[in-house]
Amino acid sequence: QVQLVESGGGLVQPGGSLRLSCAASGSAFSSYTLGWYRQAPGKQREFVAIINSGDRITYADSVKGRFTIARDNAKNTVYLQMNSLKPEDTAVYFCNAAGRRGTYWGQGTQVTISS
DSSP: OOEEEEEOOEEEOTTOOEEEEEEEESSOGGGSEEEEEEEOTTSOOEEEEEEOTTOOEEEOTTTTTTEEEEEETTTTEEEEEEOSOOGGGOEEEEEEEEETTEEEEOOOEEEEEOO
């Protein structure tokens, strides 16, 4: 069983930056593929970025060049650095861990981009 807790969300102006963190409990963290997803009001949850156990990274086209995902296996934490934020990035951001033992989600953290 893996528990995920996101933090770092908040309100920021367009063009600003935020760094989200997702701390995981449980074992075998380094073996999981870790991802960030987001869900805007009235929309389906969508993929943002993932990093696998070999540090292979994939981004959604909408965030390429602006967001950076990284993992620290020693701290059981995955990060999402978000730069050049736009109003359309407003959403609840969810952390995800996927592996042989199952797929797990955090509770989400709100990110609001507004002037």
